[in-house]
Amino acid sequence: MRKNSIKNTRINGEVQKELSSIIRGEIKDPRIHPMTSVMSVEVAPDLKTCKAYISVLGTQEAKENTIRGLSSAEGYIRRQLARNLNLRNTPEIRFILDESIEYGVNMSKLIDDVNRKDASAKEAAEAEEEQE
Numbered sequence: 182m183r184k185n186s187i188k189n190t191r192i193n194g195e196v197q198k199e200l201s202s203i204i205r206g207e208i209k210d211p212r213i214h215p216m217t218s219v220m221s222v223e224v225a226p227d228l229k230t231c232k233a234y235i236s237v238l239g240t241q242e243a244k245e246n247t248i249r250g251l252s253s254a255e256g257y258i259r260r261q262l263a264r265n266l267n268l269r270n271t272p273e274i275r276f277i278l279d280e281s282i283e284y285g286v287n288m289s290k291l292i293d294d295v296n297r298k299d300a301s302a303k304e305a306a307e308a309e310e311e312q313e
Contacts, residue, residue, distance in 0.1 A: 235276050
């Protein structure tokens, strides 16, 4: 089975959906931030390993605590995945912090700041020309 085959894509989607519901509804660890979402999942073609990209809306400390909490609950999460999904093997999950959304928001703010400075500089130059 190739990495981007239809079957692998479908398995990735099912694992992502199940992981999201398990994290949101079944884990009671206080370290896990309430604004945690599963951005994407990459299950290896042999179904042995899985990378789960997790996004957390909060401080850096909340992000680190959430990843630690999820890592400590990995056994429970695997057991729930095995119950809910009918896979030959239940993959070993590695939780990876995904900061792409935060990076995009930060870049958007920087672009907006540059555009505002540009607009104010242009207005100042036009006002100066009118005075002459």
